Amino acid sequence: MILETIVTTLGADGTPHIAPFGITRTGEDLVIAPFRPSLTLNALDATGRAVINLTDDARLFAGCLTGRRDWPLVPATVIAGVRLADSLAHWEVEVVRVEADPVRPRFHCRNVHEETHRPFGGHNRAAAAVIEAAILCSRLHLLPWEKVEREMAYLAIAVEKTAGDREREAWGWLSERVTAFRAGKPPTQPPATGAAAPDLAKPQALS
Numbered sequence: 001m002i003l004e005t006i007v008t009t010l011g012a013d014g015t016p017h018i019a020p021f022g023i024t025r026t027g028e029d030l031v032i033a034p035f036r037p038s039l040t041l042n043a044l045d046a047t048g049r050a051v052i053n054l055t056d057d058a059r060l061f062a063g064c065l066t067g068r069r070d071w072p073l074v075p076a077t078v079i080a081g082v083r084l085a086d087s088l089a090h091w092e093v094e095v096v097r098v099e100a101d102p103v104r105p106r107f108h109c110r111n112v113h114e115e116t117h118r119p120f121g122g123h124n125r126a127a128a129a130v131i132e133a134a135i136l137c138s139r140l141h142l143l144p145w146e147k148v149e150r151e152m153a154y155l156a157i158a159v160e161k162t163a164g165d166r167e168r169e170a171w172g173w174l175s176e177r178v179t180a181f182r183a184g185k186p187p188t189q190p191p192a193t194g195a196a197a198p199d200l201a202k203p204q205a206l207s
């Protein structure tokens with residue numbers, strides 16, 4: 001099974017980085033598989049540590065994909081790292097093995113500490129639709145335009161029917177990105193989304 005999460009890492013120079021990643025559970029291992037190039041990959045190589053954050057706030061996924069990476073972070077509890085200040089739970093992990101690959105290495109990690117911060121509040125179709133649309137947005141340069149248009153139109157139904165404020169805001173960011181991509185405009189740097197270190201706000205590189 002793949003869990004859609006937010007991975008937070010520290011680069012070799014201590015700069016925090018935040019990015020959505022699908023995590024695969026393989027036996028005891030939690031596998032993070034970044035496509036090259038990736039700041040998360042560089043950080044895992046340099047430090048061998050990460051925090052896997054579990055969140056029901058779909059804005060994190062849409063935000064990271066549209067350059068809004070300035071989400072509040074706090075120090076991790078047992079590893080040298082950072083975690084989302086606001087999440088349902090987080091797992092602090094250490095890399096135990098790397099499956100080398102020129103395209104997409106697989107970092108096998110072990111959970112060394114976990115904390116639950118809030119109970120899961122239930123499934124929401126709009127949040128799931130936002131995550132699907134965020135994945136679509138990370139592949140705009142690879143996909144036929146008709147597929148993007150068709151899938152966004154389908155996902156919009158769940159957003160229209162079931163979204164709350166957070167999901168509507170996230171959907172707006174992704175819709176803007178798709179429209180700008182269609183118009184051939186380069187992504188622009190969005191305004192800050194919250195109180196956080198300015199060096200977390202950096203232009204988005206699509207995967």
Ligand SMILES: Cc1cc2nc3c(=O)[nH]c(=O)nc-3n(C[C@H](O)[C@H](O)[C@H](O)COP(=O)(O)O)c2cc1C
Nearest residue numbers: 004019020021022033034035038039040134135207
């Ligand atoms: C839900 C979701 C899951 C993702 N999973 C992966 C993944 O497993 N591997 C990957 O390389 N990118 C994945 N991406 C895209 C990355 O988050 C994005 O390209 C990111 O910027 C990675 O590069 P970075 O480490 O330089 O930030 C995912 C995006 C979303 C929205």
